[in-house]
Structure formats: structure tokens, C-alpha cells
Amino acid sequence: MTETNDTSGWVRSWGASPQAAHDGLGSLDGHPPLADVTLRQVVRVSGGGRRVRVRFTNEFGTAPFVIGAARVALAAPDGGVRPGSERALTFSGAPAVTVPAGAPILSDPADLPLPALAKLSISLYLPGRVETCTCHDPALETGWTIPGDAVAALTLPASAEVLPVRALISAVELLPDAPARAIVVVGDSRTDGVGSTLDANHSWPELLAERLAEQGVAAGYVSNQGISGNRLLNDGIGVAALARFDRDVLATPGLGYVVLSVGANDIGVSFAPRDDGPLADFLKMFPGEPVAADDVIAGYRQLVARARERGVRVCATTIAPYEGAEIYTPEGESARQAVNEWIRTSGAFDTVLDFDAVWRDPDRPGRIRADFHVGDHLHGNDAGYQALADSIDLSLFS
Known part of the structure; x- marks a missing residue:
């Protein structure tokens, strides 16, 4: 077995x-x-x-x-x-x-x-x-x-x-008193919880776990497999999501649901401004050729196919805004919008969590709302991560 x-x-x-x-x-x-x-x-x-x-x-x-x-x-x-x-x-x-x-x-x-x-x-x-x-x-x-x-x-x-x-x-890993299922979230620093308060368990997957526990949902077991700086297609900070997916996600005991929340760094790094300043030193941590929106979409299709082989439900989050961050460019924004449009409309996923809609500033949709980011226009604060967790319909995991 x-x-x-x-x-x-x-x-x-x-x-x-x-x-x-x-x-x-x-x-x-x-x-x-x-x-x-x-x-x-x-x-x-x-x-x-x-x-x-x-x-x-x-x-x-x-x-x-x-x-x-x-x-x-x-x-x-x-x-x-x-x-x-x-x-x-x-x-x-x-x-x-x-x-x-x-x-x-x-x-x-x-x-x-x-x-x-x-x-x-x-x-x-x-x-x-x-x-x-x-x-x-x-x-x-x-x-x-x-x-x-x-x-x-x-x-x-x-x-x-x-x-x-x-x-x-x-x-x-625990042996529950009743049958249960795990939700595994694979993502980057926004999944990892960068920007949240230390020792407070305020990443959005942990806040989702709190909501599930309060409601007594059987799929209240949440494993946060976010890596800060991680990408979907290429290694750099951490092994690429495509490469670590079997180990970090598919081998999870009790796996019932997969939430894909990755791709932002592929886009951000690929379209980031190229200069000789501090940003250039940061970008050296991310080897590999630049990728386009179609490459990110192809990577998503691979993860969906591999997850479906295990008979699990697959969710995806849209990619949240990042205008104002050092790596932002209009070309990167166009790629983000293209990937998000595909996530929303392709039918590739069992459900879509529209994190872009939750975080975007109504007056400047390319930016995160000022009260939701930690000051860098990229990572959430406690309120931002709470808003993401609160936006999720818990019936998706029942």
C-alpha cells in the first residue's frame, strides 16, 4: 500500500x-x-x-x-x-x-x-x-x-x-483519529511568508490552516512547500518547482490537494532591468535563459499532468502584482497578465484562487494595495496574507 x-x-x-x-x-x-x-x-x-x-x-x-x-x-x-x-x-x-x-x-x-x-x-x-x-x-x-x-x-x-x-x-507527519487529506502549497517567498511577523505563523498557508481548523474541515492538514526566491522552470534559489515537485508534493502522505502558486519569479527575473547596480548582483543568483509567458504556462501544464496522475485536485493562484518593486518592468507586467488570463480561463485547474484580484490596488492594478505589502511592493504583510487566506472558499477542500 x-x-x-x-x-x-x-x-x-x-x-x-x-x-x-x-x-x-x-x-x-x-x-x-x-x-x-x-x-x-x-x-x-x-x-x-x-x-x-x-x-x-x-x-x-x-x-x-x-x-x-x-x-x-x-x-x-x-x-x-x-x-x-x-x-x-x-x-x-x-x-x-x-x-x-x-x-x-x-x-x-x-x-x-x-x-x-x-x-x-x-x-x-x-x-x-x-x-x-x-x-x-x-x-x-x-x-x-x-x-x-x-x-x-x-x-x-x-x-x-x-x-x-x-x-x-x-x-x-501525524496519524489522525479520522481519515484526513493534506493540502500542499508549492510556491515562492509569498507562499513562504516573507514579510510576515516572525514567530506568528502568518504565512497565508498557515492562516488557511487556522480557518480550516476552526471549521473542522478534514483536509485541514496544510504543508507549505514555498521557497523564497524559487522559480518554476529554473534552479537558482532552491531547486526549481518542476524539479522538486515529486519529492516536495507528490510524495506527501495523505495528499489530497495541490495548490500551485509559482511563476512570479520566472517572469520577474526574465524581464528585470539589466544594469550594473545592486540588482545585477541579485540577478546573478538566477541562472538560465529568460523565459516568456508561454514557457511558464507550459510548466504549469506539466505540474497539472503529474498531479492528476496521482488523482489529486489541482488549484492555482493567479500571480499577484509587483509594480514598484526593483525587478518590475512593463514587459514583465504584460507577461504576468498573459499568464493570469490563462490561469483564469484555460480550464486547466479544478479551481482558481484569484490572489491578483485580492491584492491589486483598484486605482493602480499593477500594484499591491499599500496596506497589504511590507513596503517593498512585492511581499505581503500580515494583513495582506490574512486577506489571501480569507479569500479562499473552504468548501473547495471538503
């Missing part, structure tokens, strides 16, 4: 797409190597369940690393854990495991009842050195490094230091 489409077993309740440390926003640059330290990271699950397992990742690692011990617990404030909720994780029954280079590894299931929207603390001890850290950049929720083996610490020691990325974890 495969778990990819199984709505009666394990369901992914939290996710963060893995990246190479050098392939993100550079948040680990200058950070000391991870060696003889405990990582403590907090994630908020979407739907709840009675058993939990954690997916650790070395998928971009160049050498194996050892997890000497690992624990999960209900998170308490300031990096602490709720006493009595701690559960030691094992791996094929053993308390330690070597994670091979290029591979993920699942923990054994642990009995730990988790309500919807619970915050889960994940601690893992690294007795040796991690040569290359597979991570997700940025984290948007504070994590810490603690010297030595501190997986059993109930409170955060004074020696703890902030960890600037999601390191070595990529998913939390």
Missing part, C-alpha cells in the same frame, strides 16, 4: 522544503559549523493526530551525519517544553541513527496526542560535525543551537544561540 494518496493513514501536517545552505538567502553564512550541539526548533502543525513522526533531511548533504538523540514535545514559551509531554524518538528501535548523504530519514512513530495548530518542539543532538547543512531559509520561527546534548532540557539554557534557518528537518 502506498501512502501518497492514502487518506486513512499518515498525513503530513507541517513541511518545509529542503535546500542546500548555499542555495538560499545566505542566512547560514558565517554561522559556526554544527558539531556537538543540540538543535531545538519549534513548528506549528496544522491538523492534529494521536501519533507523530519526524522527517529529518540530509538531502543536500555531502557526507553522512549522526543524530545521537532526538525528542519531541509540546512546546512551551521561550524555547521550553511542556513537562510530561516529552517523547524520545527512535529509528528502527534505536536511539541514534546515521543519516546518509543525499537522503531523508523518518523517525519511528511516537505516541503523542497533538491538537490542531499545536506547537511542537523538536530537539536533535548532533555529536559529530555536519559538513553541509540541508536547511530551509528563512525559518520565520525562532530555533536555537545549544552546546552538547541538551535534548532533555525542559527550559532553554542560557548558552543557547539563535539558529537562523530550519536545519535538518523537513516534515512532521
Whole structure:
């Protein structure tokens, strides 16, 4: 039996797409190597369940690393854990495991009842050195490094230091009390939640999860597979969506719905102004030839075909405005409008979420409303992401 489409077993309740440390926003640059330290990271699950397992990742690692011990617990404030909720994780029954280079590894299931929207603390001890850290950049929720083996610490020691990325974890999967389905969102920084308040869980997929939990929708399990700077067709910041789709989306336990919210960076980078200033240095992070609207549409068709092979419903969001951002050009705006027209009218998707309509300024439709962006005319603020989540008809996932 495969778990990819199984709505009666394990369901992914939290996710963060893995990246190479050098392939993100550079948040680990200058950070000391991870060696003889405990990582403590907090994630908020979407739907709840009675058993939990954690997916650790070395998928971009160049050498194996050892997890000497690992624990999960209900998170308490300031990096602490709720006493009595701690559960030691094992791996094929053993308390330690070597994670091979290029591979993920699942923990054994642990009995730990988790309500919807619970915050889960994940601690893992690294007795040796991690040569290359597979991570997700940025984290948007504070994590810490603690010297030595501190997986059993109930409170955060004074020696703890902030960890600037999601390191070595990529998913939390739960066994629900009733059949459930996962919604996986694949996208870029606007999906990732850039511009939202740190530690507040205010990306639009997380806010959607809150609405689903409030309504008790069975498909209340939302996995955010956004990567800041990501593109549909070409690598650059993170592996291209076309290349990571099988791993990050189609292999998701309990997969029921896919939401495609990618393509903005393909257009923005391809049509961005070319000069010798700071923007030119930024654009060097995005290799490959420029693409046109038809190329983005072709990429969407590929993702739809691959998702439909798994029997899941496919949604798409229109591409939101970006006039006023450094990468904006009128040519890029024309391409955005062409892609959006196709998304709205092609019939390629089971449903369309018109994020462009939600965010655009009625007086200047090429721009985001001033009260919805963080100041850069590109990324949402908390109110902007809330507006996107609130615009979604929850009956689409029932």
C-alpha cells in the first residue's frame, strides 16, 4: 500500500522544503559549523493526530551525519517544553541513527496526542560535525543551537544561540483519529511568508490552516512547500518547482490537494532591468535563459499532468502584482497578465484562487494595495496574507 494518496493513514501536517545552505538567502553564512550541539526548533502543525513522526533531511548533504538523540514535545514559551509531554524518538528501535548523504530519514512513530495548530518542539543532538547543512531559509520561527546534548532540557539554557534557518528537518507527519487529506502549497517567498511577523505563523498557508481548523474541515492538514526566491522552470534559489515537485508534493502522505502558486519569479527575473547596480548582483543568483509567458504556462501544464496522475485536485493562484518593486518592468507586467488570463480561463485547474484580484490596488492594478505589502511592493504583510487566506472558499477542500 502506498501512502501518497492514502487518506486513512499518515498525513503530513507541517513541511518545509529542503535546500542546500548555499542555495538560499545566505542566512547560514558565517554561522559556526554544527558539531556537538543540540538543535531545538519549534513548528506549528496544522491538523492534529494521536501519533507523530519526524522527517529529518540530509538531502543536500555531502557526507553522512549522526543524530545521537532526538525528542519531541509540546512546546512551551521561550524555547521550553511542556513537562510530561516529552517523547524520545527512535529509528528502527534505536536511539541514534546515521543519516546518509543525499537522503531523508523518518523517525519511528511516537505516541503523542497533538491538537490542531499545536506547537511542537523538536530537539536533535548532533555529536559529530555536519559538513553541509540541508536547511530551509528563512525559518520565520525562532530555533536555537545549544552546546552538547541538551535534548532533555525542559527550559532553554542560557548558552543557547539563535539558529537562523530550519536545519535538518523537513516534515512532521501525524496519524489522525479520522481519515484526513493534506493540502500542499508549492510556491515562492509569498507562499513562504516573507514579510510576515516572525514567530506568528502568518504565512497565508498557515492562516488557511487556522480557518480550516476552526471549521473542522478534514483536509485541514496544510504543508507549505514555498521557497523564497524559487522559480518554476529554473534552479537558482532552491531547486526549481518542476524539479522538486515529486519529492516536495507528490510524495506527501495523505495528499489530497495541490495548490500551485509559482511563476512570479520566472517572469520577474526574465524581464528585470539589466544594469550594473545592486540588482545585477541579485540577478546573478538566477541562472538560465529568460523565459516568456508561454514557457511558464507550459510548466504549469506539466505540474497539472503529474498531479492528476496521482488523482489529486489541482488549484492555482493567479500571480499577484509587483509594480514598484526593483525587478518590475512593463514587459514583465504584460507577461504576468498573459499568464493570469490563462490561469483564469484555460480550464486547466479544478479551481482558481484569484490572489491578483485580492491584492491589486483598484486605482493602480499593477500594484499591491499599500496596506497589504511590507513596503517593498512585492511581499505581503500580515494583513495582506490574512486577506489571501480569507479569500479562499473552504468548501473547495471538503
